[in-house]
Amino acid sequence: MRIPTILTCLMTIAFLLAASCGGGGQEGGIIRIDGSSTVFPITEAVAEEFQKENPARVTIGVSGTGGGFKKFCSGETAITGASRPIKPTEIELCGGHGVDYIELPVAYDGIAVVVHPDNDWVDHLTVEELKVLWQPEAQTKVVRWSQVRQGWPDEEIHLFGPGVDSGTFDYFTKAIVGEEHASRGDFTSSEDDNVLVQGISTDGLALGFFGYAYYAENSGKLRLMPVDDGDEGNGAGPIAASPTTVADGTYQPLSRPIFIYVDKGAAERAEVQAFVDFYLRNATVLVEEVGYIALPKRAYDLVSERFTNRVTGSLFAGSGSKVGVTVEDLLGGT
């Protein structure tokens, strides 16, 4: 009789799988990572290289800095990537769940402001103009290029930017508009920077911003806009984002450190410890390969020390992003 055979086959498979179910897989040595789309390329590169030397079981989600923190603080992930420091509300959330975090800066990023390569009327943008474009008051009001600067075409402007769960969004709004999260809502928003690249590179009227690595990876399809912050002190005139200008601090205000946060409890697991050590050891090479700006060697040594000593708490005293800081200054003070 075929029925019993076939049915029992299916049942057996189902039950075998059920039997091998390891309680959600947490104990099975899976390193769960989530968080920022900006940091994702670095973590992905590290995971890939790590896997060549160790049988790793790594999963990486891209929920955005904010989304990543929510999962991290509920204990769902061991490591979370963040393109801005942890906020007071998130510190509270973690505290409420008994999660201790170790804050580890891993690279510098300059937020690239880009347009389509065929866009020939924009030569640079000032911080003021960006503010006019992105502040909440601009919602449905500032919708054409000509409204931003005299002489620009009277065409629709198609805006692209990270979504509200993105650390890049948080940092950009703080640096440009002056208040975190203060932004218009009528633009194409996505926590996945790849979507933004795709949108801008195929739309002649587009303008958007995201982490520098995504520009570096797609420089043939995008045109980078220099930004003028009006401050002669750190470089006169419009400065374009580049590894040099970010490293020497002239690309302001859109340079910032990016981080990974490690769950102190999870750091006790051998595989997590090995992963983070590997991360910090190879950061210089991989960060540059991906397109971000590596910290100076001394900074990475300090960060490694921070991890080895399991130093918890935030360097930013829980006040969130600070515009225009260097990691060595912060770490030196510890």
Add this chain to the structure above:
Amino acid sequence: MAEPRSTAKGTAAEAVALISNAARARTNGPSAPLRERLIEVGLRGCGLLSIFTTASIILVLAIETFAFFREVTLAQFLFDTQWTPLFVDKHFGIWPLVSGTVLTTGIAILVALPFGLLAAIYLSEFAGQGVRRLLKPALEMLAGIPTIVYGYFALVFMTPILQAVIPGLAGFNSLSAGMIMGIMVIPMISSLAEDALYAVPNSVREGAYALGATRLSTIFRVVVPAAVSGIAASVILAVSRAIGETMIVAIAAGQQPRLTLDPRVPVETMTAYIVQVSMGDTPTGTLEYRSIFVVGATLFVMTFTMNFVSQRLTRRYRSAV
């Protein structure tokens, strides 16, 4: 062992009585063995699962929707023209997402209706049996291709071609997604409309020929009107399918909610919004989380109504013919 010949009639009578009793019995009576009753209960449970599923869908959607409306008024939802639930300047109007859905669906139907209807007419009125047996499944295969593949087509092939033809076409737009979606739903219209046309009795056609009508006028003046409720049912079903489509629009139509009828700009459909937000895995209890269920509820109501109307129309044409 009784002699077969002498009690044949008696045995036959008993057998007939037994069979008719068994055939008449709907469920096991109270005297049936326990095992039988347990199995019946188990199977009934399987049947009830479908009711459970529908109830769960309605419950899950309703609970989060009610929670949503504790923070947002119904007036805001129905009358605002912006959808920015997550930003500082919050707006909760559903219309931008609905307009995105309507725009892509409209374009899809504009493509699918002529092709589907003409294909149905061909298969029903002109094609021979062999051709029909070959082409009808071939068309239905179109509906079997996974939508992610269609999304890939839309982004990689359709959009560049359209961009060459239409200057100023944004990379994300509803035209490209709508046209590909149209191709995907052609089989829904062609198959069901063809069934409706095929079901029109030949006597009706012959009557028209007898009155001197040409083939074309017969088709357009007699057969199609006779099958109109079936055709309408197929179109409504196709609309319902297009409204619920996710991957094609998520990949190719964009993620910018805006109230517009311009097919050249990025928009966002209801389904794309749901996918976009759930990719970020928002935790339970936030307004963000609830917003995807509200949009889902709206979607459910729309497709449910359409399916219901379509079923009614189908029943009507089936009984009329």
Add this chain to the structure above:
Amino acid sequence: MKQIGRRRGVVIERLFVALCLGAVIVPLGLVLVLLGNVLSDAAQRLDWAFLTSFPSRKAALAGVYPAFVGTLYLGFITAGLALPLGVGAAIYLEEYERRGRLANLIELNIANLAGVPSVIYGLLGLGLFVRVAGMGRSLLSGAATLALLVLPIVIMASREALRTVPLSLREGSYALGATRWQTIRQVVLPMALPGILTGSILAVSRAVGETAPLIIVGALTYVTLLPDGLGSPFTALPIQIFNWVSRPQAEFLLNAAAGIVVLLGTMLALNTTAILLRNRYQKRTY
């Protein structure tokens, strides 16, 4: 006058037939051309290494291994869940309760559920399995969601198959003193099995191609592990294709094309098995 009119009528009619035939051929041809393009793009990437590699940031090294395995697991578990439940429901509707309010209600529900968009099933999976039942973003949640999605298809196909069994066979069984369940298990089901299996395999093939519910219930962007249990995180072919399509670099589109070929190949294999099964068993009966 009438001659010219009739000839023109014939010409118009022929043009119209050609137009209608075009309406059938054009979409088919277009899709064939697109599929051909996908195949030629995929040929650049598709090889054994592609099938056995994990995802990577370098397009040339990225492969579908965890996604393919995930899809296979999902297919099996979905079948394991949907088949017994679906066939059970079909048996109940066909053998036990053909008419009556309960049967009508169940039928109504099945008809409606068949038309519900897959996104809604994703939301159901998210709200019910991931959150309320606490199964988290696991293989089981994904499979359970897909099982609910394809259940109407399994039920409808099984009912059709059960209906093909002649009433006389059942009556003969009852006449021999068999109980209802004995009749079903030993007479009806074996005969209906080919049809049931065919319908079920087609349903699983449909489940394998679904993307939206899986994204809502479980998506991860980067996975270097194979699922090791029902509670394990997972990825699947449609999700992996979606990830690659979302990347703007042109090389990843080749990966997406190769992934599509693997997906379509899997579905084709399933569908062919279903049809072969049906043909083989159809020859055996009578």
